[in-house]
Amino acid sequence: MSIFQTVKNFINDERGVTAIEYAVLGVAISAIMLALFSGQTGLGASLQNAFAQIVAQLDAAILAAQSQ
Structure with a gap:
């Protein structure tokens, strides 16, 4: 070859x-x-902010329900 x-x-x-x-x-x-x-402006940061808002709203709803 x-x-x-x-x-x-x-x-x-x-x-x-x-x-x-x-x-x-x-x-x-x-x-x-x-x-x-990654980073402060990425999808991860947006998801963290969204879940933090959900947790805050759930906490507020639980406190309001307990005080009634």
Whole structure:
């Protein structure tokens, strides 16, 4: 087998391509999740604020019900 044929076979070999594609996809999803849930302005902060408001309203409702 000639060097040209060996190089051609190497270029056409796609056995490892799928694993690399999954790795790149995993890194992209991780970066998106990190961007969404990190920082003071991300989705994580918005969810924390929403749950804090829900807890405050439930506490107020429980106190009002207990005082009646």
